[in-house]
Amino acid sequence: MIEISLQENTVKLTNTYTNESEVVLDLGVKHNNYTTLSSQRLYQEYTSMINNYEVIKKYTYGETTLLDIVAITSLVFNELMNGKHTNIRALEVGSWFGCSSYFFANSLKTFSENNILFCMDTWNGSPDTMSHSIANYENAFEHFKSVMRYAGVYENIKPIVCDSTIGMDILQENFFDIIFVDANHTYDYVYQDIIKGIKKIKVGGLLIGHDCECYADELPPHLLHGDNKHLDGIEGYHTGVIKALDDIFGRDYSRFNASLVWYKRITQEDKDMIIQLEKKSSISYQRTDELVKAIKDSIQFIYNSSLDEKTETTQILLTDLVQVAQELENTMAEISGKINNKSIKLKANLLKSALIDYQITYENDFPQALMVLESSVIESFNDFWKCYSELDGSHVE
Ligand SMILES: C[S@@+](CC[C@H](N)C(=O)[O-])C[C@H]1O[C@@H](n2cnc3c(N)ncnc32)[C@H](O)[C@@H]1O
Structure with missing residues (x-):
């Protein structure tokens, strides 16, 4: 258990099992030259705000x-003091x-009335939030x-x-x-919120977030297998948050004592990393466009020629086509990790399976192959194409 003590101008956290303690905020140290507030005044403001916790918790x-x-307010106080x-x-x-x-807002206000907190929310709630159902009978935004x-x-x-x-x-x-991220905690959303947060914050600004129980290498390994990273709150971990942080920063971010709060000072290198990621992702789109076009043209060609009889050209084209579909599936896995659309990878996978079915039947049962081509190959291609064109109009004709 972590014990919080506020005394002698400091905020101290003590682990009652190990007896180790850490001063996380020292309001008595000389802070920046411009703050007109005395240390005593800052301490008073901080203490009275934290003493309001039970009341605020009840009404919110x-x-x-x-x-x-304590983690969020201490980070904000430290930031504005220094x-x-x-x-x-x-x-x-x-x-x-x-x-x-x-x-957050009151910590900012303590230093200056000019400080503003922008609050972005749909106010529709998240199913993982316990108080989610309250929004069924109360207007969450009006209440806020x-x-x-x-x-x-x-x-x-x-x-x-x-x-x-x-x-x-x-x-x-x-x-x-300063940006604080605490919206949807599933992988795709939190990944995007952090990436976009890095772009919107100034170099030297502080990016903070909630619901990180540990670093990814401390997670039970099975929680990151397959699609588990997309789940939220499994076995007490917000795997989406932990994995997104790991994919973006590796271990290069901090956790605030034993709290669920993480933070990272954003550098020019972080911003450059985002530019590189975006370049890479636009390359993936370009390559995907090429692959999709190749598949479309080949299916059309095979469809037109297969109606007559089996040919050597079609046979070769078919083998290539299966390889192209495999590459498409891999590209889709990469793209779907960066966008909020998990079904696109599934659709690419179904298309690949349909092509393999077609290849097998083409070799063993030609009349049956024509049926597979008409039904599953063309159908799954159209299905994939619909989903792919809806992703982002900028990269498809
Ligand atoms: C865990 S709650 C936030 C709790 C809040 N920070 C607090 O300390 O009480 C998550 C919030 O994120 C909002 N949310 C979920 N998905 C969102 C999205 N895609 N865009 C904006 N807000 C979203 C929900 O409406 C919900 O209000």
């Missing part, structure tokens, strides 16, 4: 623990009824605004009612000083 149906709130402390633009992705939003007003931070908050898959794209790049 909060599930974020006190330790995690650097710029006014005109801060922060973003929270996933606010729900506002538990973390209150503490009421609590923020009651708690005195409404003026410092700008809500953005939007799905982050769209909302993060329309925000200005290099705009935010």
Whole structure:
């Protein structure tokens, strides 16, 4: 168990099993030259905010623990004590009824009334959130605004009612000083929220996130096998968050003591890494376009010629086609890891299976092969094509 103690201008966390303790925030040290607030005043503000935890938790149906709130607020306090402390633009992705939003906004407000927290949420909830069902009989967005007003931070908050898959794209790049990610915790969403967060934050800004129990190499290995990374909350782990962090940063990010909060100072190298990833992904799209076109033309050619009889050309083309389908399936696996569409890989896989079926029947039972071609090959190609063209209009004719 972690014991939290606030005394003598410090916030200290003690592991009661090992007796090890760590001072996570020292409000008594000399902070930046511009802050007019005294250490005592900062300590008072911090303490009274943390003492509000039970009340805020009650009114926001909060599930974020006190330790995690201490982690978020301490990170924000440290940030503003040591650097710029006014005109801060922060973003929270996933606010729900506002538990973390209150503490985040109030920490910013402590340093300056000019500091703004943008809160992006659909306010439709996430099925993994225990309080999700409350939204069936209460308007979550109205509730969020009421609590923020009651708690005195409404003026410092700008809500953005939007799905982050769209909302993060329309925000200005290099705009935010701090971003906190706590929306949908499944792999594809959290991967995108982090990648986009890196683009939207300034170099030197602090990216923070929630629900990371450990580093990926500390997870029971079976949790990362196959599609398990897409599940959320299995065996007590948010595998989507842990795997997305690992895929993006490796181990190059920090965890805040024993809390579920992770953080990373964003560097120019992180931003360059995103540019490289995007280049790679546009190369995958280019290659996929070539593969899809090759498959389409070959199927058309085989269809036209197979109706008469078996030919050597068709036989060779068919073997090539199966190889092309294999490459397509691999490219789709890579692309579907980066976008929110798991079914595209499945469709590529079905197309490949249909082509293998066709190849086998072509060799052993030619009349039957024509039926396989007409039904499963052409059908699965059309099915794949429909899904692929819906992905992103920019890379298909
Ligand atoms: C775990 S809750 C956030 C909890 C909040 N940070 C707190 O401490 O109380 C997750 C929130 O993410 C929102 N959400 C889920 N998917 C989203 C998406 N794609 N875009 C924006 N918000 C989303 C849900 O509506 C929900 O409010």
